Every structure is written in C-alpha cells, then in structure tokens.
Amino acid sequence: MATLLLTKEQVRGLIRVPDVIAAVEDAFRAFSGGEVVQPPYMGLHMSEPRAEIDFKACYHAETERVSLKASSGGFRDNPGRYSLPNGMGTVLLFDGSNGALLCAMDGSLLTGFRTGAAGAVSVRAMAREDARVLAMIGTGNQARMQIRAIREVIGIDRIHAWGRSPAGLAAFKTDIEAEFGLPVIAAGSAQEAVAEADIVVTTTRASGIVLQAGWLRPGTHVVAIGADQKGKQELSPEIFHTARIVADSRTQCREKGEVQHAIRAGLVADVHAEIGEVLLGRAPGRETRDQITIFDSTGMAIQDTTTAALILRLAQERGIGTPFDFLAPET
Amino acid sequence: MATLLLTKEQVRGLIRVPDVIAAVEDAFRAFSGGEVVQPPYMGLHMSEPRAEIDFKACYHAETERVSLKASSGGFRDNPGRYSLPNGMGTVLLFDGSNGALLCAMDGSLLTGFRTGAAGAVSVRAMAREDARVLAMIGTGNQARMQIRAIREVIGIDRIHAWGRSPAGLAAFKTDIEAEFGLPVIAAGSAQEAVAEADIVVTTTRASGIVLQAGWLRPGTHVVAIGADQKGKQELSPEIFHTARIVADSRTQCREKGEVQHAIRAGLVADVHAEIGEVLLGRAPGRETRDQITIFDSTGMAIQDTTTAALILRLAQERGIGTPFDFLAPET
Structure with a gap:
C-alpha cells in the first residue's frame, strides 16, 4: 500500500x-x-x-x-x-x-483554487444571465483566483477594481490586463467600483465594512469571500435586509459568515438556502432580474x-x- | 525545507x-x-x-x-x-x-507506546514504593505495552492476569513469560486476579464493569486505561468513592474517563488532581500506605x-x- x-x-x-x-x-x-x-x-x-x-x-x-x-x-x-x-x-x-x-x-x-471555484459556482447558479461587468473589492491573490474561475462560467466585459492599497490596485490592474486581456478600471472608491457592476466580489481581509447599502445596483450578485471568522465583516448588514442570501454552509455562515452580523442585528432571520440546495433544485436561486443575491462563502472542508x-x-x-x-x- | x-x-x-x-x-x-x-x-x-x-x-x-x-x-x-x-x-x-x-x-x-508509558508514569508517581505484584485485567496488545513500560519503573515479582477470552489469557501468559521471564498466574476471575495485587491495570474494551468495590486491597494503585469515550466503563463507580483519583486531563476525564460515572452518580465531586500537577509538585500524590489511588487515562494529543x-x-x-x-x- x-x-x-x-x-x-x-x-x-x-x-x-x-x-x-x-x-x-x-x-x-x-x-x-x-x-x-x-x-x-x-x-x-x-x-x-x-x-x-x-x-x-x-x-x-x-x-x-x-x-x-x-x-x-x-x-x-x-x-x-x-x-x-x-x-x-x-x-x-x-x-x-x-x-x-x-x-x-x-x-x-x-x-485558493477551491475558494475561487466556489465564487464561480455561485455566479453560474445565482447571477443574472446577462451579467458581464465585475467589481472586485480587494486586489490580492484571492481576487485573482476569483477572476480566473468566474471567467470560466461567464463572459466578462470589464472589471472595476478597488483596494485599500493604491500600489496593490495598480499591480492588480497590470497583472489582470496582462493575464486575461480584460480592461481593468481602477476605481477611486469602493462605491465607485460597484456602481456599474453586475457581480461584486469582496476579498478583503474583512477587518471593516467596505460596502454600504444603497451602493449596489438592483440585480447585482455579490460573492462575499472575506469573512470566514467570528467578527470579520466586509458588507454593511443593511445590504442583507432585502437580498436573497445563499450560504455554503447554513450553520457555518450563521456563526462566522458575513450574514452573522445581519442576523445579530435582526435584519434577517436566516439565510435563504445553501448553494447546494439551489444546485440540487431543492431551493430556488435568483427569482427576479432585480433581486440582489449574496453568496456567503466561509469555506468548507x-x-x-x-x-x-x-x-x-x-x-x-x-x-x-x-x-x-x-x-x-x-x- | x-x-x-x-x-x-x-x-x-x-x-x-x-x-x-x-x-x-x-x-x-x-x-x-x-x-x-x-x-x-x-x-x-x-x-x-x-x-x-x-x-x-x-x-x-x-x-x-x-x-x-x-x-x-x-x-x-x-x-x-x-x-x-x-x-x-x-x-x-x-x-x-x-x-x-x-x-x-x-x-x-x-x-501503544505512549499509552503504556502513561501507565508507567502514574506507577512511578502514585504506587506504593514496595509495589511488586501486578494484576492485568485485559490481555490484549495494550496490556503487553503496560507491562513493558511498568517494568522500567518498578521491579515486578509476578503478574496475575484475567481476560474474558480463555484463549487470549493463555496466549498472554505464554507471551509475557517468554518475553520477560516473569511468572504469570492465569486467574479464574477478575476478583481472583486483583486479590493480591499492588497495582491493577485495566485494559479491556470497557464495555462493562469488570472490577467491583471491595475487591481491591488497601494501598492498591489502579491504572485505568480502557475508558476513553463517553459511556465506556471498566470500574464500578463505588471504587472511586474513597480513592484518590488522578486524571491525565481533568476536563477530558470528567467527560469520558472512568471517573465520569462516579461523578454522575454523585460518589465523587471531581478528580483530586492531574498527573502533571503531581509531577510538578503542585498537588500531593499518594499520602498514605493504605490509600487506593486511581490513574484515569484517556489519552492526550x-x-x-x-x-x-x-x-x-x-x-x-x-x-x-x-x-x-x-x-x-x-x-
């Protein structure tokens, strides 16, 4: 053996x-x-x-x-x-x-690969069929992995990007344009980055809120990657109030996903479903064009x-x- | 690297x-x-x-x-x-x-080695200094490991042994006498095996009580190995009532050691100390010749x-x- x-x-x-x-x-x-x-x-x-x-x-x-x-x-x-x-x-x-x-x-x-793939699975299952504009909040290695995976499941027209470090943002633009030939627009703020996006991917270290309610267009799909521990947070809890929230693991996201804060604040009772339930056809995914959908990814063994x-x-x-x-x- | x-x-x-x-x-x-x-x-x-x-x-x-x-x-x-x-x-x-x-x-x-060694550490720290007679309850691989380790810390005169399987007991006697040149007395019952023992080692699969209160001589040291999960049990809880109980881990033994049953039955409030506290001099070990001492071993990472x-x-x-x-x- x-x-x-x-x-x-x-x-x-x-x-x-x-x-x-x-x-x-x-x-x-x-x-x-x-x-x-x-x-x-x-x-x-x-x-x-x-x-x-x-x-x-x-x-x-x-x-x-x-x-x-x-x-x-x-x-x-x-x-x-x-x-x-x-x-x-x-x-x-x-x-x-x-x-x-x-x-x-x-x-x-x-x-890195399986986390990037998770984002792409959620995009295929939950984003609008005509989604073509990405906003990346966070410009590190996992942001790159998300793009590598998402481009396998949809055609991307352009990428708006924002990150806390101007040097990191500049390097991201150079790298992604060279690797994929996709135009990257360096945004001056997170709000500016998401303003025209169909899909928003957050991959910061999640040490503070970077996205506020009201910034997202109707019909946006959000891939929330950064929060995978108690207390970590990238999205304002208000965003969850009217959104359709899908988790990788219901129990894990309640405890340490992005949705933990919205549940604690009483803005939502629970997630809508697990992504696996959507894939199995046991729960509906997106039901209207204007729905904001959120995939809360905490990572699973x-x-x-x-x-x-x-x-x-x-x-x-x-x-x-x-x-x-x-x-x-x-x- | x-x-x-x-x-x-x-x-x-x-x-x-x-x-x-x-x-x-x-x-x-x-x-x-x-x-x-x-x-x-x-x-x-x-x-x-x-x-x-x-x-x-x-x-x-x-x-x-x-x-x-x-x-x-x-x-x-x-x-x-x-x-x-x-x-x-x-x-x-x-x-x-x-x-x-x-x-x-x-x-x-x-x-097998580190569990055998744990028994020997407890014997050196807790058994009477003149302890020379062993009783083995259980005759499998871990019984052999216990003897290999205990003979490094005390001189053994003879071993009384009992196990549920007569064939296992006969093989144990043959193996141990050949390996160590020590006389092994095959006992007809667990009670008979422990009657003259200074040290009792229990290594059964702990699927039922094999030792009753009143069978042990005053001054006996018990190495309780078999119970390492919730519900497992080798010793009657009554044995713990007057004994000095030392655990490898206090919290682990409360939950899944031999002592769990005695605590649940209200016969003892808690273990006396951890073996590490005894070794560090932060808690007394055996204090009288006649004290029955028990080492509750659940195994630690x-x-x-x-x-x-x-x-x-x-x-x-x-x-x-x-x-x-x-x-x-x-x-």
Missing part, C-alpha cells in the same frame, strides 16, 4: 480551474445532500502573534474519501528568516473504506476533499508523483 | 520504552503547566459500522512543536480484503515557529507531540528516514 506524494509544483501542473469548479459543485451538492461528515475545525494559535495552524477534516461518503488539510498562516517573518512562505499547507487523503493513507500532497495551492480527490485521480492517470510505502517491511 | 518521512519499521527501530516514558512525563508536566494548546479532537465515523478515522492535534509552546495524528480503527475486513491492519496511523509534526512540515511518520506504533518529537530527534541524529521536499522546484 503505497502513499502517493505530490509536491507543490506537481499539484500546480495538475490543477485546472474548470476541473476544480466541477469538484466544488460536487462538494456543495454532497454537503447539502447530507453525504458529508464535516466536524468543526481545530485551530491552533501559535506563540507568535497572529500565526496559526488549522486542521480541517471531512468524510465524503459517496466517494469514500477522507481529507485532512493542515494550513498555516500569519508567519510574517518566514520569507526573511527562513526563506519560506508565510503560510503553507499539507493535505492528507484517506480511503474511507479501509483507512489507508492514499496521498500526501502540498496544499498551498488548493485553498468538503471542498478540499473533492478537490484533493480530483488531483490524486489526475496524478494517478498521468503517472505523476512519488510513491512511498509507510508500511514497507525493513530493507 | 525537506520533510523527513519515516516508515513503521523505521519508527520501530527508533522508539524505546524508557525514552517514551520521559517524553510522556514531559507531556503531562507541560499540559498541567499550561504550555499546551490541545483542542477537542475531530472524529469521523465511516459508513462501515464501527469504523472511524480520528484526528488529534496539539501545540507544545515550549518546544515549538505541533503534531497531528490521524488514527483509523475498526476496519474489520481490512486483513482479509486488503491485507491491511484494521487500524493505522499517520503523524505529522510541524515547526510551530514557522509552520513547516518537519516530519510525516507512520503512527501505528506510537499510540500532547503525548503524541512529545513522543513524535522524540522519534524525529532520534531519526535525525542517526540519519534514518527519507527526506522529501514538498516545496521543491519543478525538476
């Missing part, structure tokens, strides 16, 4: 956005269909301020796959002191029918499970990776 | 009972000294009845080590269908100062952390293991 080892560069060579979108759609369907065991994650805070290592595990019964993702983050001195990134990741994939460790892969890239299973399958098909037998007899 | 990979046989060649006893003592001191972050574990139950995969994580601030242990168990068809053991394990060890994955080792052997860190250190010193760089540039 050999375990397949995959490096970050091998994962990079295997992972493709359209495949991950399909894997994340499977994940959302499985989660809302009750085929998933996904306990609360374990988060360990290190002595170094803001540094942490988190562990997220999940069992997907249908495919008999179990994943464990270890993610580190916030190690700000890593690049200078250790020549290491400030966050890293490792994913273990097990066979749920016998407990065997099938694969240990670098997990640095997986979270099942997205890691189906994405890691996809990567392993591709690696096996193409003969990529290093087999290592942890149970080998002594040589 | 290479990760060191260690197979089961390499771990077997490195792990030594006396070293693990020292590592587990460190673990207990660190835990009760507040140097440990150890969240509740994540347990995933598989579709196959009684099969599960559990994940236990811990951060040891003093040594800047983080461990994650994945343990599978209850896959009863594994030997016949897959030529695999019915339970396996994998341990990841991270550097808490930068989040790097230092080591991925087979974890099949580690739990910090025992995995210090034991895995020990194994990695030995592997590095001896040049054992296979380095693998998950972040290597494409070749």
Whole structure:
C-alpha cells in the first residue's frame, strides 16, 4: 500500500480551474445532500502573534474519501528568516473504506483554487444571465483566483477594481490586463467600483465594512469571500435586509459568515438556502432580474476533499508523483 | 525545507520504552503547566459500522512543536480484503515557529507506546514504593505495552492476569513469560486476579464493569486505561468513592474517563488532581500506605507531540528516514 506524494509544483501542473469548479459543485451538492461528515475545525494559535495552524477534516461518503488539510498562516517573518512562505499547507487523503493513507500532497495551492471555484459556482447558479461587468473589492491573490474561475462560467466585459492599497490596485490592474486581456478600471472608491457592476466580489481581509447599502445596483450578485471568522465583516448588514442570501454552509455562515452580523442585528432571520440546495433544485436561486443575491462563502472542508480527490485521480492517470510505502517491511 | 518521512519499521527501530516514558512525563508536566494548546479532537465515523478515522492535534509552546495524528480503527475486513491492519496511523509534526512540515511518520506504533508509558508514569508517581505484584485485567496488545513500560519503573515479582477470552489469557501468559521471564498466574476471575495485587491495570474494551468495590486491597494503585469515550466503563463507580483519583486531563476525564460515572452518580465531586500537577509538585500524590489511588487515562494529543518529537530527534541524529521536499522546484 503505497502513499502517493505530490509536491507543490506537481499539484500546480495538475490543477485546472474548470476541473476544480466541477469538484466544488460536487462538494456543495454532497454537503447539502447530507453525504458529508464535516466536524468543526481545530485551530491552533501559535506563540507568535497572529500565526496559526488549522486542521480541517471531512468524510465524503459517496466517494469514500477522507481529507485532512493542515494550513498555516500569519508567519510574517518566514520569507526573511527562513526563506519560506508565510503560510503553507499539507493535505492528507484517506480511503474511507479501509483507512489507508492514499496521498500526501502540498496544499498551498488548493485553498485558493477551491475558494475561487466556489465564487464561480455561485455566479453560474445565482447571477443574472446577462451579467458581464465585475467589481472586485480587494486586489490580492484571492481576487485573482476569483477572476480566473468566474471567467470560466461567464463572459466578462470589464472589471472595476478597488483596494485599500493604491500600489496593490495598480499591480492588480497590470497583472489582470496582462493575464486575461480584460480592461481593468481602477476605481477611486469602493462605491465607485460597484456602481456599474453586475457581480461584486469582496476579498478583503474583512477587518471593516467596505460596502454600504444603497451602493449596489438592483440585480447585482455579490460573492462575499472575506469573512470566514467570528467578527470579520466586509458588507454593511443593511445590504442583507432585502437580498436573497445563499450560504455554503447554513450553520457555518450563521456563526462566522458575513450574514452573522445581519442576523445579530435582526435584519434577517436566516439565510435563504445553501448553494447546494439551489444546485440540487431543492431551493430556488435568483427569482427576479432585480433581486440582489449574496453568496456567503466561509469555506468548507468538503471542498478540499473533492478537490484533493480530483488531483490524486489526475496524478494517478498521468503517472505523476512519488510513491512511498509507510508500511514497507525493513530493507 | 525537506520533510523527513519515516516508515513503521523505521519508527520501530527508533522508539524505546524508557525514552517514551520521559517524553510522556514531559507531556503531562507541560499540559498541567499550561504550555499546551490541545483542542477537542475531530472524529469521523465511516459508513462501515464501527469504523472511524480520528484526528488529534496539539501545540507544545515550549518546544515549538505541533503534531497531528490521524488514527483509523475498526476496519474489520481490512486483513482479509486488503491485507491491511484494521487500524493505522499517520503523524505529522510541524515547526510551530514557522509552520513547516518537519516530519510525516507512520503512527501505528506510537499510540501503544505512549499509552503504556502513561501507565508507567502514574506507577512511578502514585504506587506504593514496595509495589511488586501486578494484576492485568485485559490481555490484549495494550496490556503487553503496560507491562513493558511498568517494568522500567518498578521491579515486578509476578503478574496475575484475567481476560474474558480463555484463549487470549493463555496466549498472554505464554507471551509475557517468554518475553520477560516473569511468572504469570492465569486467574479464574477478575476478583481472583486483583486479590493480591499492588497495582491493577485495566485494559479491556470497557464495555462493562469488570472490577467491583471491595475487591481491591488497601494501598492498591489502579491504572485505568480502557475508558476513553463517553459511556465506556471498566470500574464500578463505588471504587472511586474513597480513592484518590488522578486524571491525565481533568476536563477530558470528567467527560469520558472512568471517573465520569462516579461523578454522575454523585460518589465523587471531581478528580483530586492531574498527573502533571503531581509531577510538578503542585498537588500531593499518594499520602498514605493504605490509600487506593486511581490513574484515569484517556489519552492526550500532547503525548503524541512529545513522543513524535522524540522519534524525529532520534531519526535525525542517526540519519534514518527519507527526506522529501514538498516545496521543491519543478525538476
């Protein structure tokens, strides 16, 4: 029984956005269909301020796959002191029918891809069919991942962008125009960025409200990525009052999604549905052209499970990776 | 940054009972000294009845080590269908100062060793100094691990043993007499086994009470290993009424240790102390010759952390293991 080892560069060579979108759609369907065991994650805070290592595990019964993702983050001195990134990741994939460790892969890239894919899944399910103008609030790596994924599901005419750092915004414009040949309009404010948008994607660190009620056009679809912890917030709770809110996980979003603040303020009773329920046809998605829809994304371990299973399958098909037998007899 | 990979046989060649006893003592001191972050574990139950995969994580601030242990168990068809053991394990060890994955080792052997070592630590701290007669209730693998560890800390004259399976008891007697040259007296009942014992070790699957109050001699030290989940039970709650009870973790034992039943029955208010508090000199251990003492062992992730860190250190010193760089540039 050999375990397949995959490096970050091998994962990079295997992972493709359209495949991950399909894997994340499977994940959302499985989660809302009750085929998933996904306990609360374990988060360990290190002595170094803001540094942490988190562990997220999940069992997907249908495919008999179990994943464990270890993610580190916030190690700000890593690049200078250790020549290491400030966050890293490792994913273990097990066979749920016998407990065997099938694969240990670098997990640095997986979270970015599966989070980007989640946004695209919500756009396909919830945005207006004629949506073509994007507004990006936040200009970091995840903003780029969202565009890479969303352009697989709709045709994008142009992108309005805003971020707190003018240098970051300028770099984003240069990068995106070079990568996709799409015009990026650097906005002077978040309000200006969203004024003409059909789809708004928020990917800031969510340490304060960046979008106010009244700024969004009727019919806008909002992909809210930044808030994934208690207290984090990007959107004014007022925005939720009249919007149709779809969550990745109802229970997780109530506790730590964007919607937590609107629920606490009494502006909404609960989310409308889970995205998986919409995909399964068990709940309606958008029902009118003018409805504002919000996808509240907190990130789920099942997205890691189906994405890691996809990567392993591709690696096996193409003969990529290093087999290592942890149970080998002594040589 | 290479990760060191260690197979089961390499771990077997490195792990030594006396070293693990020292590592587990460190673990207990660190835990009760507040140097440990150890969240509740994540347990995933598989579709196959009684099969599960559990994940236990811990951060040891003093040594800047983080461990994650994945343990599978209850896959009863594994030997016949897959030529695999019915339970396996994998341990990841991270550097808490930068989040790097230092080591991925087979974890099949580690739990048995660190649990055996816990019993020995409690014997050294709590048993009478002249204790020389052991009673083993339960005759499986962990009973053997307990003897291997306890004989490192006291001189054993003889062992009285009892188990539900006569064949298991006979095999135990043969194995232990061959391995250690110690006389093993196969008892006709649990009561008979403990009648002359100074130390009683219970390692059954804890699916029912095997020891009644009144059977134990004054001055006996009990190592209660079997109960590590809600509802599991080996000892009559009455035994706890007058005994001095020491826990590995106060909160964990209240919830799922042997003492849970005695607390629920109102026979004791709480445990006396944690074993780490006794080791640190912050709480007294045994205070009289005639006191019955009980060590309630539920197993803690910090025992995995210090034991895995020990194994990695030995592997590095001896040049054992296979380095693998998950972040290597494409070749």
